[in-house]
Amino acid sequence: MPKRLPPSAISTNIDFNADGIQHGFLKLPYSSDQSAWGAVMIPITVVKNGDGQTALLTGGNHGDEYEGIISLQKLCTKLKPKQIKGRVIIIPMMNHPAVEAGSRVSPIDGGNMNRAFPGHPQGSVTEQIADYFNRVLIPMCDTALDIHSGGKTLDILPYAAAHRLPDKLQELRCWEGARLFGAPYYFYIEEMDQLRSMTQR
């Protein structure tokens, strides 16, 4: 029998079941030279209006990919409960330490968030964040959109991508989602080590 994982150290001031709009944080204790009892604080906004499906929108998986970070921050200030049915969870800066540093990977542990899944509750800071997404947030959602861009090392065209997945029905739904996103291009993408990415959950 697989060993049961301990609970995540991440806590939140968000009530995921409350209607309305909430701006809060995910708080991961992190003791460092800068703060002995410090924490990594990841902003989160939840908009809910009654029953319905849940969408999870994320940016800042890589800290130098600013387009998703900025667009989701704008959405956090604009989206109103009356505009939706169900729930939208928005996290513009998944890897907040990397976003603060303007770098692809975390300056704390060198962690690449999109190569850290499924993560571990007793792993590095990046692995602990990935674990929280994997075991808490992703199971809550029906749809997940993780926004990436070129960062410092790539120059890419606007596109929406779906991944090849073991669950072919899920793969087809992702393909349909990529088509409906409305970007000029959409396609399947096969990454070299996508098994450790968020999109394989």
Ligand SMILES: [Zn+2]
């Ligand atoms: Zn990225």
